[in-house]
Amino acid sequence: MSGFDLFQAEEAALARAVAMHARNGEDSAAYRAELGELIARYTRLMREMRRLIRHSDRQERELSELNASLRRLAEQLDHKARHDALTGELNRAAVIDLVSQHLQRGPLSLVVLDIDHFKRINDSYGHPAGDAVIVELVRRLRSALRAEVQLGRVGGEEFTVVLPSLDLDVAGMLAERMRAAIAAAPFAGAGAVTASFGVSWNSAGSDFDHAYARADAALYEAKRAGRNRVVLADVDA
Numbered sequence: 001m002s003g004f005d006l007f008q009a010e011e012a013a014l015a016r017a018v019a020m021h022a023r024n025g026e027d028s029a030a031y032r033a034e035l036g037e038l039i040a041r042y043t044r045l046m047r048e049m050r051r052l053i054r055h056s057d058r059q060e061r062e063l064s065e066l067n068a069s070l071r072r073l074a075e076q077l078d079h080k081a082r083h084d085a086l087t088g089e090l091n092r093a094a095v096i097d098l099v100s101q102h103l104q105r106g107p108l109s110l111v112v113l114d115i116d117h118f119k120r121i122n123d124s125y126g127h128p129a130g131d132a133v134i135v136e137l138v139r140r141l142r143s144a145l146r147a148e149v150q151l152g153r154v155g156g157e158e159f160t161v162v163l164p165s166l167d168l169d170v171a172g173m174l175a176e177r178m179r180a181a182i183a184a185a186p187f188a189g190a191g192a193v194t195a196s197f198g199v200s201w202n203s204a205g206s207d208f209d210h211a212y213a214r215a216d217a218a219l220y221e222a223k224r225a226g227r228n229r230v231v232l233a234d235v236d237a
């Protein structure tokens with residue numbers, strides 16, 4: 001390091017005071033002058049030290065505020081990456097993760113549902129009205145489910161409900177309750193809306209694709225049989 005000494009002036013004042021103190025018989029005016037210089041130097045030193053400490057406190061505060069907002073931003077990004085912007089529910093990638101994790105631990109029922117003739121709704125009332133139907137449909141699904149049940153939008157007008165450890169018949173009853181909640185009353189701005197449901201029960205160790213394909217095949221059956229109904233997939237061997 002180069003030789004700049006932050007306390008050069010104070011060192012000099014201190015050295016003079018020490019020398020003055022060592023000399024006998026010095027007059028009091030000279031003592032006072034050296035003492036005055038020492039007081040001035042140390043006053044300045046303390047002022048500088050306080051300023052530096054305040055500055056570093058402020059920097060520390062700013063740094064921790066910056067850290068907190070970075071953390072918040074990371075959480076928001078993570079939330080965005082895992083949720084559907086229109087409904088606020090899980091998106092497809094998040095559903096796949098969730099189902100895969102649950103299936104490693106135990107059995108799971110999976111409900112897949114799809115709005116019936118949604119293209120007609122869009123064609124008749126317009127895309128924004130179609131979007132409003134999706135939002136209202138999710139509200140009705142939620143009204144039929146306990147708050148902690150996880151639900152995702154896996155396609156434009158296709159949703160899944162993830163029911164870990166639930167038996168097929170109970171999952172089927174829940175699907176029926178959701179179906180009824182949708183069909184119960186017309187949707188504002190779009191009239192009657194129905195949805196078809198497929199439900200699969202999957203043993204621990206199976207994977208998302210398998211669980212989804214079986215529920216989707218049951219959903220296809222529900223569509224073929226006339227829509228607005230729930231079909232259960234055969235229990236996996």
Ligand SMILES: Nc1nc2c(ncn2[C@@H]2O[C@H](COP(=O)(O)OP(=O)(O)OP(=O)(O)O)[C@@H](O)[C@H]2O)c(=O)[nH]1
Binds near residue numbers: 126128131
């Ligand atoms: N408004 C809106 N429409 C969407 C969105 N995503 C997909 N769609 C529309 O959903 C419609 C799906 O149509 P289809 O796959 O033919 O199915 P469907 O008309 O619902 O008929 P079925 O499923 O056989 O009962 C298409 O018209 C898509 O444009 C969305 O986010 N908003």
